[in-house]
Amino acid sequence: MKITCFTVGAFQVNTYLIEDETTGDAAIIDTGETDELVQKLLSINPRPRIQKILLTHGHLDHAGGLVALQSQFDVPTYLPRKELPLFETLPVQGDWFGQPSFNRPCGRIDHFVDDGDDIHLGDTKLRFISTPGHTPGQGCYYDEQDIFVGDTLFFGSVGRTDLPMGNPAIMQQSLQRLMQLPGHLRMHSGHGPVTTLAYEKQYNPFLTFLRHA
Numbered sequence: 463m464k465i466t467c468f469t470v471g472a473f474q475v476n477t478y479l480i481e482d483e484t485t486g487d488a489a490i491i492d493t494g495e496t497d498e499l500v501q502k503l504l505s506i507n508p509r510p511r512i513q514k515i516l517l518t519h520g521h522l523d524h525a526g527g528l529v530a531l532q533s534q535f536d537v538p539t540y541l542p543r544k545e546l547p548l549f550e551t552l553p554v555q556g557d558w559f560g561q562p563s564f565n566r567p568c569g570r571i572d573h574f575v576d577d578g579d580d581i582h583l584g585d586t587k588l589r590f591i592s593t594p595g596h597t598p599g600q601g602c603y604y605d606e607q608d609i610f611v612g613d614t615l616f617f618g619s620v621g622r623t624d625l626p627m628g629n630p631a632i633m634q635q636s637l638q639r640l641m642q643l644p645g646h647l648r649m650h651s652g653h654g655p656v657t658t659l660a661y662e663k664q665y666n667p668f669l670t671f672l673r674h675a
């Protein structure tokens with residue numbers, strides 16, 4: 463799988479173009495909150511063959527640019543099923559940060575994903591693991607080499623749980639499950655640099671509870 467990261471918008475969110483290397487079939491993971499990602503994608507030559515849009519969760523920096531993206535790439539869009547209540551607050555999420563200019567329309571969801579679901583992209587198979595806590599339904603998409611974790615986990619940190627619909631106790635359970643996946647997986651977060659699950663398990667100060675389990 464070929465992975466290109468575009469860091470966009472006021473929140474410097476990492477969005478991803480992933481491409482199956484056999485077929486060239488491509489997908490986008492997360493959107494940013496503006497049309498900046500769209501402009502970057504349109505400038506790629508040859509144009510990537512985008513078949514799907516996958517959302518990790520419903521925060522405005524990850525899903526607020528969905529309408530802009532769908533206006534150029536009208537492809538099936540996937541959202542974790544349990545994330546719908548949060549996703550539907552996009553029109554008021556800017557208010558949460560005291561910035562109503564960040565309020566966004568919701569965009570169209572075509573498929574809901576549940577824990578254990580597989581999503582096919584050419585010869586690549588992505589599995590979905592539900593990791594709620596930062597939000598009610600956030601999840602991660604992974605294959606044998608790479609995992610896209612949204613705001614579940616970061617290099618040296620974890621997603622905050624103090625925003626509306628966050629839940630610290632459920633977050634601990636999710637992190638525990640996530641760390642049972644193979645350590646060699648390269649971890650691509652919603653913000654910050656690439657790392658691996660094994661590195662975070664060993665050095666992330668927010669995961670020390672796992673080492674004493």
Ligand SMILES: [Zn+2]
Pocket residue numbers: 519521524596613
């Ligand atoms: Zn978030």
